Amino acid sequence: MKEETLSSILTFVAACFMAGFSLAPFLYMFATSFNASPDYLTGGFNFTLANYNDVLGVKSLHFLDYLRNSLVVSFVSSVATVLLASLAAYAITRLEMKGKAAILLFVLAVSMFPQVSLIGYLFRVMTELDLINTYTALVLPYIAWILPLALWILVSYFAQIPKELDRAAVIDGCTKWQVLFKVLLPVSLPGIFSTALLSFIFAFNEFLFALMLTTDYQSRTIPVGIALFQGLHGETPWGQIMAASTLTTLPILLFTLLFQRHIVQGLTRGAVKG
Amino acid sequence: MKIHINGVQKTYSTLRKKTEVLKNINITVEDREFFVLLGPSGCGKSTLLNIIAGLEPVTGGELRFGDRLVASVNKKDFVQPKDRNVAMVFQNYALYPHLTVFENIAFPLRIARAGAEEIKKCVEKSAEILKISKHLQSKPAELSGGERQRVAIARAIVRRPDVLLFDEPLSNLDAQLRTATRVELKKLQRELGITTVYVTHDQVEAMTLGDRVAVLKDGLVQQLDTAIGLYERPANRFVAQFIGFPQINLFETEVKNGTFSLCGADFPAPAQAPSGPVWAGIRPSDLELKDGGALNGRVDTMELLGRDAVLYVSCGQLEFAILSERKDLREGDAVKFSLKPGKAHCFPR
Numbered sequence: 001m002k003e004e005t006l007s008s009i010l011t012f013v014a015a016c017f018m019a020g021f022s023l024a025p026f027l028y029m030f031a032t033s034f035n036a037s038p039d040y041l042t043g044g045f046n047f048t049l050a051n052y053n054d055v056l057g058v059k060s061l062h063f064l065d066y067l068r069n070s071l072v073v074s075f076v077s078s079v080a081t082v083l084l085a086s087l088a089a090y091a092i093t094r095l096e097m098k099g100k101a102a103i104l105l106f107v108l109a110v111s112m113f114p115q116v117s118l119i120g121y122l123f124r125v126m127t128e129l130d131l132i133n134t135y136t137a138l139v140l141p142y143i144a145w146i147l148p149l150a151l152w153i154l155v156s157y158f159a160q161i162p163k164e165l166d167r168a169a170v171i172d173g174c175t176k177w178q179v180l181f182k183v184l185l186p187v188s189l190p191g192i193f194s195t196a197l198l199s200f201i202f203a204f205n206e207f208l209f210a211l212m213l214t215t216d217y218q219s220r221t222i223p224v225g226i227a228l229f230q231g232l233h234g235e236t237p238w239g240q241i242m243a244a245s246t247l248t249t250l251p252i253l254l255f256t257l258l259f260q261r262h263i264v265q266g267l268t269r270g271a272v273k274g
Numbered sequence: 275m276k277i278h279i280n281g282v283q284k285t286y287s288t289l290r291k292k293t294e295v296l297k298n299i300n301i302t303v304e305d306r307e308f309f310v311l312l313g314p315s316g317c318g319k320s321t322l323l324n325i326i327a328g329l330e331p332v333t334g335g336e337l338r339f340g341d342r343l344v345a346s347v348n349k350k351d352f353v354q355p356k357d358r359n360v361a362m363v364f365q366n367y368a369l370y371p372h373l374t375v376f377e378n379i380a381f382p383l384r385i386a387r388a389g390a391e392e393i394k395k396c397v398e399k400s401a402e403i404l405k406i407s408k409h410l411q412s413k414p415a416e417l418s419g420g421e422r423q424r425v426a427i428a429r430a431i432v433r434r435p436d437v438l439l440f441d442e443p444l445s446n447l448d449a450q451l452r453t454a455t456r457v458e459l460k461k462l463q464r465e466l467g468i469t470t471v472y473v474t475h476d477q478v479e480a481m482t483l484g485d486r487v488a489v490l491k492d493g494l495v496q497q498l499d500t501a502i503g504l505y506e507r508p509a510n511r512f513v514a515q516f517i518g519f520p521q522i523n524l525f526e527t528e529v530k531n532g533t534f535s536l537c538g539a540d541f542p543a544p545a546q547a548p549s550g551p552v553w554a555g556i557r558p559s560d561l562e563l564k565d566g567g568a569l570n571g572r573v574d575t576m577e578l579l580g581r582d583a584v585l586y587v588s589c590g591q592l593e594f595a596i597l598s599e600r601k602d603l604r605e606g607d608a609v610k611f612s613l614k615p616g617k618a619h620c621f622p623r
């Protein structure tokens with residue numbers, strides 16, 4: 001009995017420590033965003049909403065433009081990625097073809113290239129295509145970049161769905177497309193949700209491509225936008241940056257809470273009970 | 275619907291090797307027959323079922339539904355499963371977990387674009403037949419194993435298929451439920467009068483359900499007969515061993531001048547038995563304890579089955595299993611027993 005109490009106390013302490021460790025930066029961000037003098041040196045805490053007023057109100061900061069760009073780019077990227085990945089995963093797990101393992105490994109290998117090694121060529125290609133500073137310039141590389149991850153998640157998810165389900169569907173009269181859209185996709189909805197959300201978060205947080213391939217508020221995304229916030233005299237406006245960052249976490253937080261049930265299912269409960 | 279399986283072969287080839295799963299299968303399933311494919315795992319019975327369903331093509335021979343060719347070596351003869359009007363019930367039920375029971379049963383009709391009225395009518399009727407009407411709005415995950423299998427059967431019969439296929443449908447159920455479902459399945463098939471092919475590795479299922487049973491091993495039909503025919507006239511040693519519980523006694527011996535000897539006693543061999551070295555097969559139920567029996571032995575162990583008991587009796591080097599109603603015998607007791615006349619089987623060795 002005593003040992004149990006002790007171990008549950010220890011677990012609790014460890015959990016608190018981990019939570020504190022992960023959340024501390026967010027708390028600091030949150031606190032700083034409401035501080036009138038967000039400075040290490042001056043110290044003190046003077047509550048204010050001015051930072052939020054600035055971020056949302058001052059046109060020249062373009063915060064809302066950045067947010068819109070980010071949401072559009074991330075949404076399009078994640079939807080396209082999941083669509084492509086589920087088709088590919090279906091082919092790899094269900095259709096008869098040679099070299100499936102090779103395809104998967106190849107896709108994985110492609111995703112190993114460091115972003116930095118690609119960015120130069122990507123910049124040239126986008127310039128040639130006259131796509132610099134457009135959504136397309138970001139959406140295309142994002143899809144390519146996230147696709148391997150999405151594919152791997154979905155392949156492992158599809159592989160867990162019993163093949164009898166497909167066979168039953170075929171006997172019930174389904175074509176291959178109907179098997180995918182009427183059986184496999186609905187059954188793997190939790191997996192698809194978590195894949196879509198992960199893709200969204202990846203695209204939403206991406207920095208380097210966005211930095212290089214966009215030039216102004218018309219297509220610049222939020223991570224880059226915030227990083228390039230500047231005060232009137234070239235100083236770093238910490239208060240505004242933190243306020244913008246806080247606002248930026250909201251959509252992600254919202255999605256995660258909204259689809260929490262599906263995501264937890266998707267990540268933990270792989271097996272589909274027939 | 276009569277099913278003609280004419281010289282069907284199935285070979286899987288990979289780069290390294292060819293595996294012959296089915297070698298020249300010839301079977302005709304009669305209209306409205308309950309036909310059972312019985313065999314150990316790996317004998318090719320499920321492959322044959324998949325070929326009938328249209329889930330796999332053949333690599334030799336041809337398959338006809340009635341007069342209609344549905345599969346042959348020629349790829350363009352292949353008829354898709356949906357155009358064969360077959361339905362199948364799987365071992366793990368294969369219900370669509372995201373759909374309610376109603377939608378599961380309605381699925382084949384929806385794919386076939388039936389009208390809403392018709393769908394409702396057919397689903398409710400199937401559900402009634404299978405006694406699952408009160409579960410129509412549940413999801414499969416909320417049902418027990420037996421109920422899920424009923425849903426799977428309801429889905430199979432909902433569009434009145436010409437051929438019903440079962441792939442070990444009772445294997446996932448517990449023993450009691452299995453027996454009950456078996457009886458119902460037989461009744462259902464009689465009522466519906468749909469030609470049925472049923473795959474199992476369980477001899478009891480095969481014997482109780484099948485009008486006729488084909489025993490498969492290594493991709494070949496070992497014997498095709500009624501259940502009683504398989505039991506009483508096994509065509510070879512494999513069938514003799516596979517059918518019947520307790521298992522048949524098999525002894526190495528020799529047929530000479532129409533007799534064979536066991537433990538020093540001579541017994542008449544069956545009329546058609548070959549001369550020379552044979553396996554003599556004697557069912558435990560064909561041995562009887564009898565004062566003055568030709569064979570003397572000692573009881574090694576006894577297994578109580580309920581009404582009967584299986585006695586394991588050693589006689590010289592041999593051990594006989596004997597099915598007997600006597601339960602008073604103990605280990606070490608001396609017994610005399612003999613073979614019921616005309617009940618021995620001899621298979622060439």
